Amino acid sequence: MPSPARPPRGPKPTRMDADQLLDAAQEVFGRDGLRAASLRAIAKQAGCDPALIYYHFDSKEAMFTALLAKRFPPLVEDLRRLADPADDRHTALRLWEVLGIYHHHLGRDPGLRGLIRGEIVRGAEGIQELIQSRVIGAATLVRSLLEQGIQRGEVRKDLHTLLSTFFLLKLQLEILDVLPVVAPRILGMPPDEAVAEGERAWLHLFWRGIATDPAAPLPPLPDSHD
C-alpha cells in the first residue's frame, strides 16, 4: 500500500482558468474587503489550492486589479451607449436607465460594490488611485448626461453637475448595498422589493431636485431593472 487514498496532485479533470478564480475573488473581496479577504478563503471558494492563485496572478493586489479590469469596462460601455447625445428621450428616463445599469452590473451580489464603496477611502495608496480613475471614467459619462439635460432645458441651469452626479451614483450604491440587508427588519418587505421601491423613490426625489420644472409629471418609468 504505497499511498492509501491520497488525492491526486496534478491537474484536475476540470481546468480552472483565471476567470473562475476572479469570480471567487469577487465574492470574497466583496464580503470581507481587500485587506481582510484571505487567499485561502478565495481558494476555498474556488475549490482549489491557494498556491494555484500564484500560478495565475502575481499577488493578491494583482488579483484585485485584474478584477477591476474585468468588471468595469462592460459597465462603462453601457453608460457610453446611454450617453449618446442622439438619444432624445426625456432626461429623467435616461437617469432611470443609469440606475438600471448600475443595478445590472453591481446589483446581483455583494461583489465589487462594497469594495468600490469602501476601498476608495480606506484602501492602500496605489489601489485608491486605481479605483478613483475607474470611477471617474464612469461618472464623467453620467455627468455629460446631466449637461445634455441642461442644454435641453429640462434640468436647472444652476446645478452643480459634478456634485449631483456624485449624489446620484453614491446613493444608488448605498441602495443596492444596504437596503437588501435592512429591508426585512426595517421596511418589512423582501429585499428585491425594497431595492425596487428605493430606486424609484430616489429617482423621483433626485429628479424633483434638479428639474427645471419640478411639478411637471415624470414620464412613465419602466419596471424594475432585471
Added chain:
Amino acid sequence: MPSPARPPRGPKPTRMDADQLLDAAQEVFGRDGLRAASLRAIAKQAGCDPALIYYHFDSKEAMFTALLAKRFPPLVEDLRRLADPADDRHTALRLWEVLGIYHHHLGRDPGLRGLIRGEIVRGAEGIQELIQSRVIGAATLVRSLLEQGIQRGEVRKDLHTLLSTFFLLKLQLEILDVLPVVAPRILGMPPDEAVAEGERAWLHLFWRGIATDPAAPLPPLPDSHD
C-alpha cells in the same frame, strides 16, 4: 550592570484610562475597519502595550461595542433636542442642522463613519444588529422631523419619510467620508471647502425634492458646521 536601560515595567506616571484607549481604537477602527484593525496598532496609537487593552476590555469586539456606547448617545441627544415639536423654525433649516449634527459628531476624523457605513453590510452577525439598532434610534428622530414638516404643510404629503431619511443620512455620511479624499483631485478644492459645498448642494437638492413648493426660496442657511 544589571540592566542597561530597561523601561519600567509597572504603571506609568501618567495613567491610561479606558477613554484614551477608546480614542485610539476609534482612530484605528475607522482607518482599517473592525476586522483589519489590530490590537497592536491600537496599542501603538495609544502608546501602551497591547496586553493593557485586556485589562480594560474583554476582547476586541467588546472594545468595539464600548466605542459605540460612548459615541452614539451624544449624537442622539443632539438630535432629540432638535426634534422637539415646539421648534417652529423652517423645516429646511432644521434639516440643515441635522447635517450639522452629523458633521459635528462624525466629521472630525475617519472614526466611526467608515465603520458605521461599512460594518452594517459586511460585519459579523452580532455587530450588525448592534449597529442597526443604534442607527435606527437616530434615524427615527430625523424621520419625525420630516413628519412634522408634512403636518406643517412644508413637505409633500406623499413622501416616503423612512426612505427619505435613509437618503438624507446616508448621503451625508458619504459626503463626510469621500469628498475630503477625492476633493483635491476631482473638485480642485481643499477638503473642508469641498465638504461645506457638498453639504449645501445636497441640502438644496434634497429640499427641492421633498418640498411642497420647490420653487419657494430657502431660508438662509447659517455658515459651515464647526
Added chain:
DNA sequence: AGCATGATTCAACGTTCGTTGAATTGGAGC
C-alpha cells in the same frame, strides 16, 4: 511509447494576529 509542458498540490517559511499568565512596579493606606 516517450517526452515536454502546463496545471495543480504539498509542505514549509517568516510574519502578524488575538489572547493569556506571570512578572513587575508606582502609589494609597496604615
Added chain:
DNA sequence: GCTCCAATTCAACGAACGTTGAATCATGCT
C-alpha cells in the same frame, strides 16, 4: 517604612496569513 492593590509590561502560545519552491500529475506532440 511596610503592605497591598491596581495598572502595566513581558514573553510566549497557537492560529492564520501571504508567499514560495519543489513535487506531482494530465495531456498533447512527436
